[in-house]
Amino acid sequence: MVTNPSKHPGDEVPPDTEQTGKLPCERCGGTGQQEGKQCPECGGSGEVVVNVGDA
Ligand SMILES: [Zn+2]
Numbered sequence: 415m416v417t418n419p420s421k422h423p424g425d426e427v428p429p430d431t432e433q434t435g436k437l438p439c440e441r442c443g444g445t446g447q448q449e450g451k452q453c454p455e456c457g458g459s460g461e462v463v464v465n466v467g468d469a
Pocket residue numbers: 439440441442443444445446447453454455456457458460461
């Protein structure tokens with residue numbers, strides 16, 4: 415498995431995938447911080463990439 419540095423643990427899909435969107439990270443509430451440290455879910459970006467295709 416190739417590690418994609420632009421993909422965070424909370425991302426459902428890689429950022430360059432079609433039919434995706436970004437949502438505020440639920441874990442940190444979009445702040446990118448949790449307990450004074452970088453949020454592990456979004457990697458500090460405050461947002462996660464989700465698949466929004468074919469609902
Ligand atoms: Zn987060």
